[in-house]
Amino acid sequence: MAEDRFNKNVVYQKFIEYTNAPFTKALFTNKIQEFMKKGRKEGPLIEFFLGFANEHNIIPEPASFAEEKSDAKAEEFRLKGNTFFKYRKNVEAIEEYNKSACYAVSKEKISLAIANRSAVFFEMRMFRECLESIRMAREYGYPEQLKEKLDRREAKCKEEVEKQPPKGEYFEPKIDLPVNEKIPFVAKCLTLREDKTFGRHIVTKEKIPAGTIIAIEKPYCKILADKEIYLRCSNCTDDVSYLLFPCDSCTHTMFCSKACQEEAMRDFHAIECPITGALFKLLDMSLRISFRLIIRAFLTFPDTETMAVAVMKIEREKKNVFSFDWRQELTPEELFTPINNMRTSDVFFNDYSSVTVLCFTLCIMEKLLKKGSPVFKQQYLPTREAEEFLKFYLFHKLPVNVANNNYLNGVMDSYGNQYNTMRGMACSPFFSLINHSCSPNVACIPSKGAAGVMSCIITLKTIPAGKQLFTSYEFTHFYSSRSQCVGRIWRTAITSSAKCVACIKNYPRYNILPSPNYAFLQCLFTVEDARKCFVEVKDFLCKNGHKYPTVQLCIAEEELKFYLSVMCGNISLTIREKSRLMAQEYLPAEN
Numbered sequence: 355m356a357e358d359r360f361n362k363n364v365v366y367q368k369f370i371e372y373t374n375a376p377f378t379k380a381l382f383t384n385k386i387q388e389f390m391k392k393g394r395k396e397g398p399l400i401e402f403f404l405g406f407a408n409e410h411n412i413i414p415e416p417a418s419f420a421e422e423k424s425d426a427k428a429e430e431f432r433l434k435g436n437t438f439f440k441y442r443k444n445v446e447a448i449e450e451y452n453k454s455a456c457y458a459v460s461k462e463k464i465s466l467a468i469a470n471r472s473a474v475f476f477e478m479r480m481f482r483e484c485l486e487s488i489r490m491a492r493e494y495g496y497p498e499q500l501k502e503k504l505d506r507r508e509a510k511c512k513e514e515v516e517k518q519p520p521k522g523e524y525f526e527p528k529i530d531l532p533v534n535e536k537i538p539f540v541a542k543c544l545t546l547r548e549d550k551t552f553g554r555h556i557v558t559k560e561k562i563p564a565g566t567i568i569a570i571e572k573p574y575c576k577i578l579a580d581k582e583i584y585l586r587c588s589n590c591t592d593d594v595s596y597l598l599f600p601c602d603s604c605t606h607t608m609f610c611s612k613a614c615q616e617e618a619m620r621d622f623h624a625i626e627c628p629i630t631g632a633l634f635k636l637l638d639m640s641l642r643i644s645f646r647l648i649i650r651a652f653l654t655f656p657d658t659e660t661m662a663v664a665v666m667k668i669e670r671e672k673k674n675v676f677s678f679d680w681r682q683e684l685t686p687e688e689l690f691t692p693i694n695n696m697r698t699s700d701v702f703f704n705d706y707s708s709v710t711v712l713c714f715t716l717c718i719m720e721k722l723l724k725k726g727s728p729v730f731k732q733q734y735l736p737t738r739e740a741e742e743f744l745k746f747y748l749f750h751k752l753p754v755n756v757a758n759n760n761y762l763n764g765v766m767d768s769y770g771n772q773y774n775t776m777r778g779m780a781c782s783p784f785f786s787l788i789n790h791s792c793s794p795n796v797a798c799i800p801s802k803g804a805a806g807v808m809s810c811i812i813t814l815k816t817i818p819a820g821k822q823l824f825t826s827y828e829f830t831h832f833y834s835s836r837s838q839c840v841g842r843i844w845r846t847a848i849t850s851s852a853k854c855v856a857c858i859k860n861y862p863r864y865n866i867l868p869s870p871n872y873a874f875l876q877c878l879f880t881v882e883d884a885r886k887c888f889v890e891v892k893d894f895l896c897k898n899g900h901k902y903p904t905v906q907l908c909i910a911e912e913e914l915k916f917y918l919s920v921m922c923g924n925i926s927l928t929i930r931e932k933s934r935l936m937a938q939e940y941l942p943a944e945n
């Protein structure tokens with residue numbers, strides 16, 4: 355993805371050059387200061403930035419990022435996949451084959467790519483997955499003259515499946531405490547409070563022991579990490595690379611079922627499809643989920659005028675997740691209400707660089723929607739007033755959206771790096787009410803439920819009655835320094851006066867966990883092993899929590915998340931394959 359990073363930088367780099375050049379810097383500073391002084395009239399500021407971007411031709415046309423499907427390109431990716439496969443780089447091979455299917459125009463090329471994918475699953479001894487890919491290759495019209503090869507693979511696969519134990523069941527977490535009557539996905543003892551220091555926040559009315567599952571929530575919106583787009587379903591984010599088939603129109607989107615494809619079309623993809631190339635090249639993951647939240651906001655309403663009126667009412671009423679009875683089916687507008695009413699600190703708008711980045715991002719997104727997505731333009735931008743509304747909505751909601759997302763998958767490796775295991779980001783109405791601390795007492799682990807990926811919230815520490823819940827938005831004190839907490843204005847907008855106990859008490863930094871590499875060990879644990887370890891670690895945290903912070907307790911908190919993650923089947927193909935190779939190298943042969 356180095357190429358993508360470069361492209362993202364090209365646009366931002368151009369802006370940054372102007373921001374730092376003496377003459378334009380003075381111009382920018384002047385405009386931003388004016389905005390800060392004059393009771394925050396954002397109109398002139400937005401117009402200034404949009405005019406500037408236009409005049410200096412900073413943002414390329416969205417169409418220039420579009421990548422046409424082409425059988426020739428598809429063949430290139432398939433051959434690249436073959437090379438990876440030859441050198442046993444299996445996950446990379448699957449990625450290339452899926453990419454090949456995405457770029458292919460003809461059904462035959464799609465079927466060839468998918469048939470090659472089945473060969474990789476065979477090699478990885480994932481026979482059930484291999485059979486799924488064979489079935490799909492046939493559906494796409496695998497050529498008759500090559501049929502024999504596929505038939506042979508299928509027959510061998512069926513033999514192997516017979517020999518394999520049935521697929522292990524994953525643990526479907528349940529809330530460990532009595533649940534809120536009206537919000538069955540949240541424990542009853544959790545309640546919403548609000549004050550000047552913390553804004554809205556969640557407090558427990560009763561003591562909760564460490565290792566307790568306190569909420570299991572369906573995210574309102576999710577997005578895949580860049581590196582996952584040819585390995586996971588764009589809609590449900592599940593790790594089902596053997597089931598993926600391409601979007602009919604764009605080259606960056608795959609689905610695992612017709613149901614997911616339809617849901618994605620309804621929720622975001624009809625708008626995003628013509629600009630997927632630009633989205634990946636211009637926006638990082640946290641901005642992409644913010645963009646998707648904007649799209650979902652519009653799609654909640656038939657037109658911009660209706661939306662503008664509804665948003666005013668929604669903001670006046672200030673409803674949140676606790677304002678609804680979730681036992682009933684909520685309307686799209688009701689589901690959207692707590693999301694629209696998410697908040698971030700106002701200090702964001704007092705910071706020169708945050709406002710500058712916000713304005714750059716607004717310019718990019720406005721252009722993507724206005725020039726790149728005909729469906730959006732036709733439905734939501736028919737008049738000047740509608741265009742104005744979009745700009746204001748972007749300006750006010752982008753900082754909020756960015757501050758209210760969380761990573762999906764938080765198991766760190768031994769260097770405190772969670773990117774290895776990251777599937778993407780999510781935004782959920784209840785979890786977005788939990789404030790940040792570098793010494794968190796809760797964490798969110800993705801789990802699988804009947805309705806797709808869920809955010810499972812678990813306590814890491816015993817929380818006394820009356821105390822607030824905190825999660826870590828980025829790093830904890832044991833991986834990173836204090837300055838990384840208070841300095842993260844763009845993401846959290848936390849002022850130095852905000853109460854983060856780890857920062858106030860200057861909790862120590864331990865840096866590295868002792869295990870060789872957590873992420874890659876996941877596969878060596880069975881669900882049963884993980885469950886046993888989970889109980890032991892939970893017990894350790896409950897008995898020793900009062901001694902916090904110690905290195906053992908910090909490790910135990912990471913372990914708790916790790917074991918729950920294994921129990922929930924949160925093991926990506928990349929990690930599974932790395933663990934398989936590690937096991938081949940280090941463990942005695944089976945026979």
Ligand SMILES: C[S@@+](CC[C@H](N)C(=O)[O-])C[C@H]1O[C@@H](n2cnc3c(N)ncnc32)[C@H](O)[C@@H]1O
Pocket residue numbers: 551552553554555696697698699700757758759785786787788789790791845846847848852853854
């Ligand atoms: C995910 S929301 C948390 C809920 C938020 N307090 C509210 O009122 O909706 C993130 C925002 O909460 C605020 N926040 C988060 N952690 C905080 C803390 N430790 N102290 C004070 N404010 C915090 C910041 O404004 C941040 O942008």
